[in-house]
Amino acid sequence: MKYSGIDLHSNNSVVTVTDEEDRVVAEKRLPNDLTRIVGFLLPWRDELAAVIVESTYNWYWLVQEAGFVLKLANTGAIKKYDGLKHSGDEADARQLAHLLRLGILPTGTILPREHRAIRDLARKRMQLVRSRTSHILAIENIAARQRGMKISSNQIKKLTADEVDQMPFLEDVGLAIKSNLAVVITLGEQIDLLEKRLLEDMSERPEYSLLTSVPGIGRILASIILLETGPIGRFATVGNFASYARCVDSQHMSNGKKKGEGNTRNGNKYLSWAFVEAAYCAQRFCAEARRFYERKKAKTNTAVATKALAHKLARACYHMLKENKPFDVTRCFA
Numbered sequence: 499m500k501y502s503g504i505d506l507h508s509n510n511s512v513v514t515v516t517d518e519e520d521r522v523v524a525e526k527r528l529p530n531d532l533t534r535i536v537g538f539l540l541p542w543r544d545e546l547a548a549v550i551v552e553s554t555y556n557w558y559w560l561v562q563e564a565g566f567v568l569k570l571a572n573t574g575a576i577k578k579y580d581g582l583k584h585s586g587d588e589a590d591a592r593q594l595a596h597l598l599r600l601g602i603l604p605t606g607t608i609l610p611r612e613h614r615a616i617r618d619l620a621r622k623r624m625q626l627v628r629s630r631t632s633h634i635l636a637i638e639n640i641a642a643r644q645r646g647m648k649i650s651s652n653q654i655k656k657l658t659a660d661e662v663d664q665m666p667f668l669e670d671v672g673l674a675i676k677s678n679l680a681v682v683i684t685l686g687e688q689i690d691l692l693e694k695r696l697l698e699d700m701s702e703r704p705e706y707s708l709l710t711s712v713p714g715i716g717r718i719l720a721s722i723i724l725l726e727t728g729p730i731g732r733f734a735t736v737g738n739f740a741s742y743a744r745c746v747d748s749q750h751m752s753n754g755k756k757k758g759e760g761n762t763r764n765g766n767k768y769l770s771w772a773f774v775e776a777a778y779c780a781q782r783f784c785a786e787a788r789r790f791y792e793r794k795k796a797k798t799n800t801a802v803a804t805k806a807l808a809h810k811l812a813r814a815c816y817h818m819l820k821e822n823k824p825f826d827v828t829r830c831f832a
Contacts, residue, residue, distance in 0.1 A: 500545040500546050501599045502539060503590075503593065503598065504535070504549065505588075505590040507554075512590070516592060516599070518599070520595075525592075532560065535560070543565060553571055553572055554573070557570065570606040570608050571604070576604060607728060616696070623689055623692040623693060624722075624768065630685040633681045634655070637654050711824040711825040713787055714776035714778070714784065722772045723772050727739075727819070730816065736817065740809055743769040744767070744769070745809035773808040773811055773812045776811050777811060780811065781807060813830075
């Protein structure tokens with residue numbers, strides 16, 4: 499049996515093939531070309547237990563169907579021995595193959611190509627929304643600084659260049675506002691386009707209607723949560739899902755005392771954001787959620803109370819998707 503590890507970089511990869519005794523059978527640095535890499539591994543295709551690839555930012559192209567069993571290494575969970583005298587790309591590729599042979603390699607989930615494409619579309623929408631918000635805030639700041647005017651974000655979204663010309667600003671100030679406004683309008687059009695595509699895809703999924711039954715989770719948040727979660731079966735327990743959504747504490751304890759924190763960023767930042775946004779909305783429109791939030795805030799602070807409510811909603815979503823049942827407010831806030 500043979501094992502292959504690939505140390506992936508932005509423009510090249512080190513591909514290693516090892517045997518049952520960790521001896522290097524073949525090893526080569528290759529450009530990031532799928533044909534070249536597949537051609538290099540082809541002589542051992544029938545013997546390879548699997549090909550393990552690092553979970554870096556640019557792995558999509560490398561996990562396409564090529565006739566091999568492909569696995570994605572969870573690099574954040576791999577602990578390297580600190581006493582090593584030598585390290586490098588070849589050593590990293592061999593280490594991946596070594597952990598694969600031992601059966602102790604922490605791996606991530608490779609979602610289908612189509613799922614990754616629509617998920618990245620939702621992430622692109624989030625990027626555009628943040629960019630539009632920055633330009634809206636710029637207009638608000640200019641108006642407040644120049645004339646002490648207060649303009650809401652909804653008013654800015656409805657502004658036109660002609661209306662800006664009628665405002666009591668100097669010509670150069672008006673030009674600055676119109677520049678921001680032009681970007682806001684353009685981004686708004688693109689955001690609407692992406693949202694339309696997302697909702698077309700989501701409306702066909704039965705899980706989508708389940709998530710929209712949760713207070714605080716609307717059409718867009720339901721889309722993001724569903725796409726970032728993927729198949730709910732990949733999470734063995736509700737605790738695993740809550741951890742992935744960054745809704746649990748990360749701390750090291752000894753003798754009842756806190757000795758530090760773990761990797762607080764480990765998990766899905768998009769899922770974390772979605773549940774926090776849902777918590778903000780839920781406390782406004784759901785009486786039970788608001789009571790839970792107020793109890794937590796009385797004991798801690800606003801940030802911790804919001805995160806606790808986000809945790810509640812994340813656990814509820816897990817059970818809903820697992821059991822295929824709509825939201826039950828009594829069960830969630832019992």
